[in-house]
Amino acid sequence: MQTPNVLIVEDEVVTRTTLKSLFEAEGYNVFEAEHGEQMHDIFENNTINLVIMDINLPGKNGLLLAREVRGRKNVGLIFLTGRDNDVDRILGLEIGADDYLTKPFNPRELTIRARNLLVRTTNSSEDDDLPSRVNFNGWVLDGDSRSLISPSSKEFRLPRSEFRALHLFLNNPGKILTREQLIMEMTGRELRPNDRTVDVTIRRIRKHFESEINADDLIVTIHGEGYRFCGTVDS
Numbered sequence: 001m002q003t004p005n006v007l008i009v010e011d012e013v014v015t016r017t018t019l020k021s022l023f024e025a026e027g028y029n030v031f032e033a034e035h036g037e038q039m040h041d042i043f044e045n046n047t048i049n050l051v052i053m054d055i056n057l058p059g060k061n062g063l064l065l066a067r068e069v070r071g072r073k074n075v076g077l078i079f080l081t082g083r084d085n086d087v088d089r090i091l092g093l094e095i096g097a098d099d100y101l102t103k104p105f106n107p108r109e110l111t112i113r114a115r116n117l118l119v120r121t122t123n124s125s126e127d128d129d130l131p132s133r134v135n136f137n138g139w140v141l142d143g144d145s146r147s148l149i150s151p152s153s154k155e156f157r158l159p160r161s162e163f164r165a166l167h168l169f170l171n172n173p174g175k176i177l178t179r180e181q182l183i184m185e186m187t188g189r190e191l192r193p194n195d196r197t198v199d200v201t202i203r204r205i206r207k208h209f210e211s212e213i214n215a216d217d218l219i220v221t222i223h224g225e226g227y228r229f230c231g232t233v234d235s
Contacts, residue, residue: 003027003028003029004028004029004049004050004121005031005048005049005050006023006029006031006050006051006052006114007031007033007039007043007048007051007052008020008023008030008031008052009033009035009038009051009054009065010032010033010034010052010053010054010057011034011035011054012054015103019052019080020032022107022111023111026115031046031048034057034058035058035060036059036064036065036068037059039051039065040068043072049118050075050076050077050078050114050117050121051069051076052078052080052110052114053065053066053079054079054081055081055092056081056082056083062081062092063091063095066079066092066095066096066097067095070095070157074121076114076117076120077096078097078099078100078101078113078114079092079097079099079100080110081100081101081103082102084102089196090196090200093196093200096159096162098117098187099113099187101113112189113187116187116188116189119188120187120188121160132144134170134234135234136232136233136234137213138151139151139209139213141163141166141170143167145157146158146163148208150209156208159204161187162201162205164186165182165201165202165205166205167185168181168182169227170229170233172229173231173233174228174229174230175228176222176226176227177226177227177228177229178225179191179195179199179226182198182202183195183197183198186201198227202219202221202227205219206219217230
């Protein structure tokens with residue numbers, strides 16, 4: 001695997017310098033941006049594998065910039081911010097962040113989460129067990145573009161967490177998948193106490209189906225256990 005490129009989007013100089021030193025010590029190539037304009041300039045000239053982003057930024061905030069990052073394939077996104085409340089955390093995950101940490105942070109925890117996420121983003125063979133196009137209930141999951149296509153041909157570009165969760169469901173139709181299994185598939189990390197990442201991701205997936213199918217019947221909540229995909233995958 002080539003040395004991953006990490007982009008730090010942080011306007012606070014001390015924090016940005018600390019993060020740069022931390023990830024360079026881990027052996028990564030590190031790029032720095034103070035705001036969204038610099039972030040896009042770096043994206044235009046470099047292949048970025050992982051973005052570590054604050055929410056409080058000058059100009060466009062991190063939540064708005066995250067939507068733009070999510071339009072790029074195979075880029076991991078971790079929010080690292082001082083905004084420690086459930087509303088921002090859930091909104092960040094709903095926008096499509098792969099993980100969310102609050103300041104002050106444990107450097108070891110951050111690098112472990114980043115490493116696990118980079119395994120997902122840089123391993124090009126991670127979806128080899130799934131055909132490039134999978135048909136189910138009139139829908140299509142397109143692995144090449146990481147898109148979900150409706151029976152009426154409406155296309156949804158999926159964040160990695162949604163794609164990986166749906167990927168796991170389609171490979172295990174009818175089976176109960178625990179939150180522990182889903183979070184490991186989505187992010188490569190273990191489930192933490194009070195972690196709502198899986199539930200937020202399932203809610204986002206269901207929204208894509210709402211206009212044409214009863215999503216609660218397609219991905220069923222099994223209380224106290226997890227979720228089960230009850231659709232039909234075409235052979």
